[in-house]
Amino acid sequence: MCGICCSVSLIARPGDTLSEDDANLRRRGPNGSHQFVTCDSNNYSCVFSGHVLHLRGQLTPQPLRNKDGDVFLWNGEVFGGIEVSDTENDTQVMFHHLSLCKDEDDLLAVFSRVQGPWAFIFYQAQHHRLWFGRDFFGRRSLLWKFSQDPQKALCLTSVTNSVSESDLDQWQEVPASGIFRCDLQSCGISKSVSLSLFAWESASGDVVSTEGKMNGEPSRITKDLPPFVTAHKSLLKKLVSPVTLLNGQIPESSAGTSSMVASHKVSLEDLNMLSTEKTRKNTNSLIDVLSNAVRRRTLCLYRDKYDLSSEVERKANVAILFSGGIDSMVLAALADRHVPPEEPIDLLNVAFMMSVSNHQKSSSKINRNGRKPQSAAASPAETLDLLAASAAFDVPDRVTGRAGLEELKAINPSRVWNFVEINVSPEELKEMRRQRISRLIHPLNTVLDDSIGCAVWFASRGVGMLTGDGENKLYASTAKVVLTGIGADEQLAGYSRHRVRFKTSGYEALLEELSLELGRISSRNLGRDDRVIGDHGKEARFPFLDEDVVSFLNSLPVQEKADLSLARGLGEKLLLRLAALDLGLTASSVLPKRAMQFGSRIAKMENRSEKASDKCNRLQTNLTE
Known part of the structure; x- marks a missing residue:
């Protein structure tokens, strides 16, 4: 880069x-x-x-x-x-x-x-x-x-x-x-x-x-x-063009592939029921083509040479923007196949400070490590302070990230998984937006650009805390390559707008929406994300946008990729969920889609009456200061 x-x-x-x-x-x-x-x-x-x-x-x-x-x-x-x-x-x-x-x-x-x-x-x-x-x-x-x-x-x-x-x-x-x-x-x-x-x-x-x-x-x-x-x-x-055209085949009926309706609360058993001999061919093909994409993006980089008998702590060369959701979990599971086994993988999990008063109940149960506090470790006053500080960063993506970490440890307990808790205060957000982030996001300027651009900047910086064995330590990721899951939602009907279009007008409208997605992803997302991640001397890599992956997904009829008659957490990105199941993932494979700005809670730190498409005054003010 x-x-x-x-x-x-x-x-x-x-x-x-x-x-x-x-x-x-x-x-x-x-x-x-x-x-x-x-x-x-x-x-x-x-x-x-x-x-x-x-x-x-x-x-x-x-x-x-x-x-x-x-x-x-x-x-x-x-x-x-x-x-x-x-x-x-x-x-x-x-x-x-x-x-x-x-x-x-x-x-x-x-x-x-x-x-x-x-x-x-x-x-x-x-x-x-x-x-x-x-x-x-x-x-x-x-x-x-x-x-x-x-x-x-x-x-x-x-x-x-x-x-x-x-x-x-x-x-x-x-x-x-x-x-x-x-x-x-x-x-x-x-x-x-x-x-x-x-x-x-x-x-x-x-x-x-x-x-x-x-x-x-x-x-x-x-x-x-x-x-x-x-x-x-x-x-x-x-x-x-390096990719094949989108398959425009429309099924004869908009009925889903299962009797389960959209209001059904999904479980792992529901996903298992949808894994059949008919779906397995596509599932295996997706795993193969996506695994190759991850392999190219994790092995095409310079690595320091270590003496395998040395006790020197290995440095991570690959990091993943990690929420514990289906996209980042699949990337992590596939990266584990290709990154040398002695090399750590950094899982970058960002959280923006919430109001502590809204989380007094949860703070009485867990500490920063997600464990019950031990009274011998601190005085009652110190314990309450620790719990309050912890609760302020227990955003949804932090909770699912920790759960996802446990799934990855179960798949490969010998891998060093560095779960990096990146906590951002309102003061630091304001200062870094003023100093750096506003100019990187420009010329994009919406509220959504501000939320995602800031979240990605802090996450990819990789400066946070490693927690484990009852200890916290400061950590700065050394990885020059950052994998991101962008492209999965655009191709596999992962956004709420896809469900709305399908509900109102069926598969034809859904196909029209999907046909727009990759064409506008350059102007909506990728230039901004490249500028933001590159600001840390790191390179963003996008396995879901590998040309072979896109061509494979474009070749499939839409109903073989997503079934939006099924409930959230199941129907959207259905093919990817089935692949996750085959990779050994469990609870994360049925998590519903949650946008980064809501999962990290950055959207809750600012004016809640704003619309995502509104011009962001914070960006404009910072650019002209």
């Missing part, structure tokens, strides 16, 4: 430096930073800057430049499609392939093959072309800003640190609609920016829009472009 940046001036500025080369970019890439300028006569100049987080192969400084003057910045991971050996660095491999491209078709073919998350900037010196873009799902952040001033016509960056309100308003996320090309020679002559878009298409030639529908023309490509920037879509060149 890296922080990348490029600034384009439509006049030659050989002594230029990059004003956007800031601390936010360096935090994304703490293992090396470089910058240089390339110019072409009096027509244009470009400043390139790269900040590297070393994860695989040899440490490779960026930007890369070859003998022809081509320049490459890469913020991504190659997990398939192009071969990268265990000792190779994927940045070098990608640059090698791009340097061999003779024309546009060759370049588009390279990106059509790549499996994995990416954002890139590639300058072809001979043709005076600047290429840039994000992967099909937009799993890596890339922002752009345009100006009528030819000295700062275009800037691209992973994350910005702008301080003025007027400058902040100019930044937008680069749409994950395809790959963009800017012909710098002609732009330098005209002193204006013109872009060409090579849009994603299915193998059959249908255009995949940013809203996930097949409608012949991508929508919203230029929605946020200023009027002085022109853009057009190439009609001749093809960038092939």
Whole structure:
């Protein structure tokens, strides 16, 4: 993972430096930073800057430049499609392939093959072309800003640190609609920016829009472009989508696969009843394809070498955003298959402080470790203080997280599972939102962006307490890779809106909703999450958005993935629940969906009358302070 940046001036500025080369970019890439300028006569100049987080192969400084003057910045991971050996660095491999491209078709073919998350900037010196873009799902952040001033016509960056309100308003996320090309020679002559878009298409030639529908023309490509920037879509060149189209088969009847109705209180026995020979084929296939996705994301990283006979405490290289819910539990169970057995796995569980008065009853029963207090350990007054403090962080995700930890210990008691209790006070939330988080979330700005962005930032930081054997100790996760379960709800009908659509209009409406989900996940979630997690010098990896996983799930009829005539905790993400059962998980496999902002209780810390889609005043205030 890296922080990348490029600034384009439509006049030659050989002594230029990059004003956007800031601390936010360096935090994304703490293992090396470089910058240089390339110019072409009096027509244009470009400043390139790269900040590297070393994860695989040899440490490779960026930007890369070859003998022809081509320049490459890469913020991504190659997990398939192009071969990268265990000792190779994927940045070098990608640059090698791009340097061999003779024309546009060759370049588009390279990106059509790549499996994995990416954002890139590639300058072809001979043709005076600047290429840039994000992967099909937009799993890596890339922002752009345009100006009528030819000295700062275009800037691209992973994350910005702008301080003025007027400058902040100019930044937008680069749409994950395809790959963009800017012909710098002609732009330098005209002193204006013109872009060409090579849009994603299915193998059959249908255009995949940013809203996930097949409608012949991508929508919203230029929605946020200023009027002085022109853009057009190439009609001749093809960038092939890495996933198959969503299966649109609609069952003859909207009746569920079971007589159990939505009001039924579910149990593990109910899930067992739904596991049949008919469902087992899909269940096994999902486990296989998701396990391979987790394997690639847990093994493709640099590891310190330890003497196995040494008593040195091993460091965790892989962490999981962990609530104890079905998504994070399945990822943890599969990570256990692939992470070396002597290596700990960090389970990052975040909680925001609740009102202690609302939990006096529970605080009289449990302490911070979830155990009854022992009177000999502290005075009565100290015990009451401890109980009160503990109760303030016993949010729903903390309770299910602890229960999930016990399930994982039962599956593999020899694994060191570091359950990291990350407790956030209102004061720390306010301060870190002001200092860091607001600018990372930008240009997104809703109440939901604030809640999830803050929760993910604190969780992925990984600074909290380890509890066990009656002891608490401070802990800071060393893992550079953070697995997150995003993508499961979008594909397996996990959100409440899916149940509403199904209840009102049946499977056809549900399919319409699901067809939108992955198309808009880049603009709703992934760019923001990449910026937030990357701020800690860590890389977000999304196994549920692996191309093979998405293609498999897209190939299935909707009723084989979810049955929303069944109760919550059973019907949504039904196929994943059946997979969890086969993996040996128990109570967690029938937990109902609970959104992170409610499970961590961050949503209860602010104005409760707010709607998720409202513009968040807290973010705007912090950005302009």
